Amino acid sequence: MNPETYLLIKLTFGVLATIGLYSVLYKETKLYRFFEHVFLGLAAGFSIVFLWRETLFPLWWEKMVGQIDEQSGALVQPAYWAYIVFLPIGLMAYTVFSKKNGWMSRVPIGVILGLWAGQQVQVWWQTYGGQIAGTMQPVIPTGLAGPAGTFQWTKPGNTGLTPEQIADFNTKIWPSQAVNNLIFVITVLAALSYFLFSFELKGKAMIGFNKLGRWLLMIGFGAIFGSTVMARFALVIDRMSFVFVEWVQSIQAVFNRGA
Amino acid sequence: MTPQKSIWEKLQEIDRRILYLILAIAVTVPLWIPAKLPVIPDSTSMDLYGQLMSVPEDKTVFVQSDWTVSTRGESQGHLEALLRILMARRIKFVIYAAADPQAPQVFRNVILGLNQEREARGLPPYRQWEDYIDLGAFLNAEGTLNSIGQDVRKLFGPRRSADTEGRERPVLESPVLSRVQKIGDAGLYVVVTASATIDVAVQRISGKTKLAAMTTGVVFPSVLPFYQSGQVVGAAGGLKGVYDMEFLMANGVNVVSPTGKVEAQFPAKAELTAPPLTEIEPKTVTFARGQRYFLSFHAAIVLLIIAVVVGNIGMYKMRKNRRGA
Amino acid sequence: MIPLAQAPPITFWGVQPGSGEMWVKIVVALVVCLLIMFGLTFLPNAGRKAVVWGFTFAGGLFYVLLWIVPTPINRGPSDLPRPGEEFGFWLQDALPHIVNSANILTAFLLGLGIYSLLRVHLGRIAKRQPDREFSAILLVCMVVMAGFGYADWIMRRFGEGREKLELMQNWTPVQYAFDLMFDGLLQQMDAAMFSMIAFFILSAAYRAFRIRSVESTVLMASALILMLSLLGALVALWNGGVDAMAVALNLPNASVDLKEAHFLNNFKLNEVANWVRSFLQVPALRALEFGVGLGALAMGLRLWLGLEKGGISA
């Protein structure tokens, strides 16, 4: 098939699907319902394929029956036959609809949750140890020597300054740096105090600190909201361009060639 | 006297569908307005442009494209900007996906579009085998990038492609790849991605060759530490990154002025100079998708801010009325 | 799987691929497991809980041991364990096999999800409920997608000339059909749904960003600062103004060439946004993360040790 014609067919499908799904912004109509069910059907069909192709085949089947290099016949990976036990354990989940043996479905669930639970203990320090250490910011000017990418007031990358100039520059702004580090530590502590559940807060200072924590959290959430906006708007702009610019161009391209 | 609803009160109860319509119009209309907004490119973008413009002409650039339709809004602009620069400089490149089997279809469409554009401008198209090699997809980013780092010829060896006369030959014999012995021979290794494949690339490839990244706005913050540590030599992030690249393509960065003095156009590294793309190939498109989208983006944000302001004024007025009543 | 790495040796647990020994072992293991399963159906109520908990505990124990047992220092690929290191070595070797087990088990469970879909939609068709035509569409799409998906996979993986299929000119109708459904429809629908969020951002911001309380005001303020800092044109103008002011005020270090080095830089829009991000957002959310991490740790412990009461293990 001619690539341009095929592209036009594909784009047309995409445009129709986009319009169909967008119609829900106006109202939930039969049009939306149609595309919703097409979407769900295709997604389910793809999941069935994907599941075997990306998970069960490479992670389970190939491990179980091993791998041999097709050209040289050399052993790539031995057959770990014990992988077969995943099959009966997985099958136990299907007892969930049985009244008598329904409890067995908890076995695979238990294994999955157990693995997850064990990992939590294992990774806790890896995840949070560094963050705790990173919070212990000293009240001194850390300047440009701070950890990469974080607490730098001015970026050496785009200044064109020599190291001496930067050092000089830092000596001039050091109070703001120390203050910033202090703000950092206080923010962490205030926000943490908001998440104390089992202590009754007494005294104006404590209640105030707790409230400060909540406000700071809100500032944080606002910042996330604000910075996510670019990625999201980029997508809608692109959709509009897809429908109104590219599709139209593609039609033109095919017809121009035909003419 | 029946209480007359003021305009502000009506705005308070505005149907959300009207808001949606306004947004749709606000982002669509600017797509046809050719405004070139001023911008100060990020230093990451300036470095990326500088790196791309200084790739020696006899080197092949490796492009790893790991994005699909759902993040087209940002990633397609990145890939287009990247390929425009390479095509204008007649730099050969090899392109492939390291993680997603669906990614090749998307970058093929981009190349197809760029070639159509070049033909329309009377420029020679970029041809498979001669000018670039499309390798399709490799599965499993971890394994692929490891092999690329260790022995790129072994990984690419089995792939075949039609040469200019239509014969199927191993891609390693092509003009694009015949001079690549190891990954260090690459002029630049650019990862265009919407996912964490850039982390894998940094682990496996940085240090072996120059690595650059073009990522979506969501992934971009995780690239910055690599940029600061020098593992990534340049990076473009999000929609702003697309516009940065296009802006730099049109204006260059710190070009030498006719007087011979380096003009700091943007606060950039003094040693980083690269001319605008149009000086190399006059008919090149520089402003494209990023420019169109950037104005729409501004319109959307301005609309959002207006909506918030109007909402607040309305609330204030209503409160005042209620208090007055 | 890292290519070029030396293949692991043939052992009792890892046998020669395709050999008779492999199939015998697989079949025997399967039969034993099924027999155990059959035996479990006779288990009295009291024992059931213990069995489930036993499996849960075993699952968690591996990672806990991995965490607490010393990791062998600087282990080379051909090292044998010194006395006392055997267990540490064994754990390290077992890790790659355990890592994916949760994924494999979850994958086996997908059938239940598909069963739920079939149940709901076939039921709707059988009971002649409204919207049954849409249910039929769903089922047809599912079957067609799965069919072409497998056909495509088999051709690309095992078929003759599979390397060629990477290039579009060599495609067969199967590739076209799969690509049309996957890339032309499914992915486009993903993108369409994803992009709809922008509309919802607008309506949510319109309703929520009000100067109603301190909380909503600070939320709005920080969101606005961040949004403004994304507007390239505005930032360029604002920062240019700041530079001009620095020059006009004749501040130390202010010069046109080195636009960064003066105190007013702190009021550049992108710097203010960065400051909010680095010194308010990062620490506030870090504190939140500490809490969430502890919550997950506590919940993990309760699940692992069978202490969770209420909900699933009640």
Add this chain to the structure above:
Amino acid sequence: MQWLDTGWFGIVITLVMVTFILSNIYRADKGKKELFIRRIPGLNAIDDAIGRATEMGRPVIMVPGIGSLNAVSVQALNVFAHVTKTAAQFSTPIKLCVADAAVYTVAQEVIRDVYQKQGMIERYDVDSVRFVSDRQFAFAAGVSGTILREKAAATFLLGEFFAESLIFAETANSVGAIQVAGSTQTSQTPFFIAACDYVLIGDEFYAASAYLSRVPVLVGSLVGQDWCKLLIATGILLGFATNSLERSQETSVGRVPLAVAAPEKWTAMTEETKSVFEAAEDEIPLDKPRLRKRNETSVFRLFNPLVREADLRVERPQKPPAPPAATGGAQ
């Protein structure tokens, strides 16, 4: 010297945390006294929301996010069990939309259990718990369709949500549903705050089951978590103080990273080992004293134990050389 990857400090602190949690669970289980939990407004709203759904005769829709089966989804299902219990008493219809087959299995069982325990198994509809799709945006499309068609009176969005959070929240808002939402995903909480009536922030989500059920084990665990938070806060304050002090002092001893001290050893290491020995350094005297750097403080050393080049010298017996490849054959 074998716990090089985390250092003894990490192990000890984690053990202390585990002890805090477990001992408080034990204490609460044995104790008689009702322990205090502060008010969490989002959870008080649950009953009101169901009450309203009952009045309006419209269903309650629950979504446990798109995460896989882990504590977050289990916790969401715990809260949903509570919701279902209340809804069952008023015979308000419920819908639970799930995006993961494993979560679906658990949800099916939990919900049936609730009806069974309430003695209302006849009100239980197997299809009220349904698997929608495991693909993020197909799930979003399906759930929004359901919310709109069923005209949900109340929605509970608790669990791991990603970009789709706002699609659910705004769709439900458009049909006038009361919404209680909560996610441990910090990136999505702001969208919930903007669009929903009640939001559980961060840890409040994990506190929910203790708050709703007041089961001693759960409350005790919550108290243990609070102890851990106090420990972290104290640690941060101490580290902050010592760091400030030490960083303003001068030192005359520097350290060389292992990559510089023993480059051939460094390059021979696997990536994995490298990450373990990143902090490995040897000491050298400096020409002139300077201020301490970040990695020369005692707090830094506590978190990143110092490993010298000598520590890496480990002699182990070697495996016999491998037989030539491709010989195959079972042994």
